[in-house]
Amino acid sequence: MMPGKLLWGDIMELEAPLEETESQRKERQKSDRRKSRHHYDSDEKSETRENGVADNLDAPKPKKAKMKEKLNGDTEEGCNNRLSDEFSKSHKSRRKDLSNGDIDEYEKKSKRVSSLDSSTHKSSDNKLEESLTREQKEGAFSNFPISEETIKLLKGRGVTYLFPIQVKTFGPVYEGKDLIAQARTGTGKTFSFAIPLIERLQRNQETIKKSRSPKVLVLAPTRELANQVAKDFKDITRKLSVACFYGGTSYQSQINHIRNGIDILVGTPGRIKDHLQSGRLDLSKLRHVVLDEVDQMLDLGFAEQVEDIIHESYKTDSEDNPQTLLFSATCPQWVYKVAKKYMKSRYEQVDLVGKMTQKAATTVEHLAIQCHWSQRPAVIGDVLQVYSGSEGRAIIFCETKKNVTEMAMNPHIKQNAQCLHGDIAQSQREITLKGFREGSFKVLVATNVAARGLDIPEVDLVIQSSPPQDVESYIHRSGRTGRAGRTGICICFYQPRERGQLRYVEQKAGITFKRVGVPSTMDLVKSKSMDAIRSLASVSYAAVDFFRPSAQRLIEEKGAVDALAAALAHISGASSFEPRSLITSDKGFVTMTLESPEEIQDVSCAWKELNRKLSSNAVSQITRMCLLKGNMGVCFDVPTTESERLQAEWHDSDWILSLPAKLPEIEEYYDGNTSSNSRQRSGWSSGRSGRSGRSGGRSGGRSGRQSRQGSRSGSRQDGRRRSGNRNRSRSGGHKRSFD
Structure with a gap:
């Protein structure tokens, strides 16, 4: 069919079409076929011919596709012009066939079609505009003096607009002003100084000379x-020379860089200081100095080295000093005081954290699990399985290098895990990080060497084996997940005596830990079965054929469902499960809840109901009782072997006794070291403490004391344990160290 007629047919679908007689329709179809048959013989229809085929022909399209293309207006400009001409001709010929009375009506309909077309384009533009967030509008590349070449390279890195910290800092950095910038982890701080510095250097680029001294120093x-x-710099410039100097690598390759000339030098203080002292490196031409993670760079460990490196480039109270840029996710007040010695009298300050309560990344969920250190590797193995699975990526932070090695080699960590700490050779550290980025293995066990600045994509889970010594470490560790808009989970393990550290982190970081129990048996079964099902997809049909006879025999013996369930259990390595307490993670215990029909004052009410309904032998097995959130009941632990007996004895009561799949929210956790908790309204009741009543009761041991309600608390064994823990606490425990 001719293009003009197609368009006319399309337009008439939008209007009320005119009736066509059967004879007219047949005559038109014959005419169309004749024209189609002689189409390729017409010299006017093809500009060039080769071997009888026109060069300007595309592959034929279905009629519906053509009509859709024309209706949507998605054809190219030339095609649009041709169709517009055809429409104009058809429009004129159509007017001739109409009576004077119909012309006005036809023009009204044509205007409606034209209006519909223009309004469609306007609405699509408006939708596109609305789909852009405020952040995307403010960060549009067109708002900044960024070259087309840099924009192309940024898009190659997946960056389509500048993030808020990059928007706020671009102007001051590009204009050469001194700057202190603070933003949460994972918000793009590296590009905040890399992009404007590169644009500034490329704008003022001088004749490239060999052995030229660095203009930018990043420590x-x-x-x-x-x-x-250094990689981030290299990814967005092709004109400037970028070098990276750090320890554990060859001096010779770095010397070659110096001889060839460097525009941007990135490195650690130790190796750069070595090159300065040997006279190989000249920093007299520095124009820009960047201290990344400034709170650590100006701390006692690095402050002296930083001073030795840059002091020659800085003169007292001189406006000719290099531009100084300080970046970090955490900037305590002392940083601002120390930094003033390097800053000009007038400097800019960009703080996207400010006085906001939450200092940590807002895209991270913070969980806490109470667990004894002896149970920790096994529980961490279960946590990895449930929260990240066999395909997710996770980082486990430990306090010492020894802990890192032991954790990575622990048989409870089923996933392939690798170590990263300061005692590992630099070449191996780089291989390890590269493998983790590329997904060669899924679990990285590290000290604080991996806590700051590292941007590893798609880390689903961060585990901290114990609360860190300082809040800054927690913020940076947790910031390894939930980066660039993604969400993540950070789980911190703690013991009862470390609860104070946990509360301190909550207060200073502005976060609230959600206390959760260890993964339940059902959680593990669900996660492992999903992994097992996914693994079946990797089995080829050819291999399946070999196992059909055995599968058929197994189905006949066990039944299809039982046979497949047993196979999945074996594939997942879940042939058996050992229950754990949801409260303390101890093996051999299960957690039960006792829900009250009305609000209770304290745990003594629950003890009273338990004593009324259960035998004394059953009650004596109950331990670690905690008050539920809202005072609507309690939860407690019992030995695994006793849970069925308690449920069998429990009847004829308004209180509900059950086995929860997850740890319910509670007012306060069991604390084996704090005897005073038994007297608190939101407290706990220690194991085998006997019955409690408001009228009075006996103390359960030498260390037990009668509370106001007369509840028995403690035992000789509990007292010894608490005393031992206090003595151990005074001794300081294991010494912690950071790389």
């Missing part, structure tokens, strides 16, 4: 962070 606290920052 980072760890080798891994320095390497990553």
Whole structure:
């Protein structure tokens, strides 16, 4: 069919079509076929011919596709012009066939079609405009003096607009002003100084000379962070020379870089200081100095080295000093005081955290699990399985290098895990990080060497084996997940005596830990079965054929469902499960809840009901009682072997006794070291403490004391344990260290 007639047919679908007689329709179809048959013989229809085929022909399209293309207006401009001409001709010929009385009506309909077309384009533009968030509008590349070449390279990195911290800092950095910037982890701080510095250098680029001295110096606290920052610079410039100097690598390759000339030098203080002292490196031409993770760079460990490196480039109270840029996710007040010695009298300050309560990343969910150190590796193995599975990526942070090695080699960590700490050779550290980024293995066990600045994509889970010594470490560790808009989970393990550290982190970081129990048996079964089902997809049909006879025999013996369930259990390595307490993670215990029909004052009310309904032998097995959130009941632990007996004895009561799949919210956790908790309204009741009543009762041991309600608390064994823990606490425990 001719293009003009197609368009006319399309337009008439939008209007009320005119009736066509049967004879007219047949005559038109014959005419169309004749024209189609002679189409390729017409010299006017093809500009060039080769081997009898026109060069300007595309592959034929179905009629519906053509009509859709024309209606949607998605054809190219030339095609649009041709169709517009055809429409104009058809429009004129159509007017001739109409009576004077119909012309006005036809023009009204044509205007409606034209109006519909223009309004469609306007509405699509408006929708596109509305779909852009405020953040995307403010960060549009067109708002900043960024070259087309840099924009192309940024898009190659997946960056389509500038993030808020990059928007706020671009102007001051590009204009050469000194700056202190603070933003949460994972918000793009590296590009905040990399993009404007590159644009500034490329704008003022001088004749490239060999052996030229660096114009930009970026100092980072760890080798891994320095390497990553250098890569970010290299990814968005092809005109400037970027070098990265850090320890554990060859001096010769770095000397060659110096001889060839460097525009941007990134490195750790130790190696750069070595090159300065040997006279190989000249920093007299520095124009820009960047301290990444400034709170660590100006701390006691690095402050002296930083001073030795840059002091020659800085003169007292001189406006000719290099531009100084300080970046970090955490900037305590002392940082601002120390930094003033390097800053000009007038400097900019960008703080996207400010006085906001939450200092940690807002895209991270913070969970806490109470667990004894002896049970920790096994519980961490279960946590990895449930929260990240066999395909998710996770980082486990430990306090010491020894802990890192032991955790990575522990048989409870089923996933392939690798170590990263300061005692590992630099070449191996780089191989390990590269493998983790590429997904060669899924679990990285590390010290604080991996806590700052590292941007590893798609880390689903961060586990901290114990609360860190300082809040800054927690913020940076948890910031390894939930980056660039993604969400993540950070789980912190703690013991009862470390609860104070946990509360301190909550207060200073502005977060609230959600106390959760260890993964339940059902959680583990669900996660492992999903992994097992996914693994079946990797089995080829050819291999399946070999197992059909055995499968058929097994189905006949066990039944299809039982046979497949047993196979999935074996594939997942879940042939048996050992229950754990949801409260303390101890093996051999299960957690039960006792829900009250009305609000209760304290745990003594629950003890009273338990004593009324259960035998004394059953009650004596109950331990670690905690008050539920809202005072609507309690939860407690019993030995695994006793749970069925308690449920069998429980009847004829308004209180509901059950086995929860997850740990319910509670007012306060069981604390084996704090005897006073038994007297608190939101407290706990220690194991085998006997019956309690408001009228009075006996103390359960030498260390037990009668509370106001007369509840028995403690035992000789509990007293010894608490005393031992206090003595151990005074001794300081294991010494912690950071790389």
